[in-house]
Amino acid sequence: MPAPTPPPRADDAAALAALLARVALGDRAAFAALYRATSPKLLGVVMRVHAERALAEDVLQEVYVKVWRAAGQFDAARAEPMAWLVGIARHRAIDELRSRRGERAATTSLTPEDGDGPSPLEQLADDAPGPLALLEQAAEARQVGHCVGELSAAQQQCLALAYYGGLSHHEVADHLALPLGTIKSWLRRGLLALKDCLGRATGRGAAAATARGA
Numbered sequence: 001m002p003a004p005t006p007p008p009r010a011d012d013a014a015a016l017a018a019l020l021a022r023v024a025l026g027d028r029a030a031f032a033a034l035y036r037a038t039s040p041k042l043l044g045v046v047m048r049v050h051a052e053r054a055l056a057e058d059v060l061q062e063v064y065v066k067v068w069r070a071a072g073q074f075d076a077a078r079a080e081p082m083a084w085l086v087g088i089a090r091h092r093a094i095d096e097l098r099s100r101r102g103e104r105a106a107t108t109s110l111t112p113e114d115g116d117g118p119s120p121l122e123q124l125a126d127d128a129p130g131p132l133a134l135l136e137q138a139a140e141a142r143q144v145g146h147c148v149g150e151l152s153a154a155q156q157q158c159l160a161l162a163y164y165g166g167l168s169h170h171e172v173a174d175h176l177a178l179p180l181g182t183i184k185s186w187l188r189r190g191l192l193a194l195k196d197c198l199g200r201a202t203g204r205g206a207a208a209a210t211a212r213g214a
Helices: 013-024 028-047 053-073 081-109 120-127 131-149 153-164 169-176 180-213
Strands: none
Touching (some): 013 081, 028 053, 028 081, 081 153, 131 180, 153 169, 169 180
């Protein structure tokens, strides 16, 4: 029986692209070969966000579930295969970090400091926003999403790490292996661009409201 064909190297872009094309067609053998070729590098990417190996391995499995489902979206003309895979791994690791920090914050905020007063859960009904406030919040969320979409990919990634992932500027620089000055510059420019975009959106909303009232 011939020996099994070894998986391609992680830096062999053509071979990885071919495997992704086969994965998109549901080829499980290609998926296994892709996993063997790329999982060590992607595990390293995840462990830069989650140092606990057991958690990182769990996240890695979710990364490959995403790869299996999204392989058809890979476009070799727009991205290198390894860069595309690293992007999926990094985003999934950041999402997990954000989720865990959110759960810790929610647990802390919903725990009464003493046993005498009502818990925050008991007070939620009194403070719930009305329908008009919910509509305004939804409109603001759409505006923010639109404005974030106008930023460069680098600015979006920095903002996600700093403001959603909760990383410090130094941690963002370490995570992306870039100079601290570059990270600060991207964050500053990204925030200024967001402020400018949201300001324009607010001005258009006010003008539309004035026109409706005229």
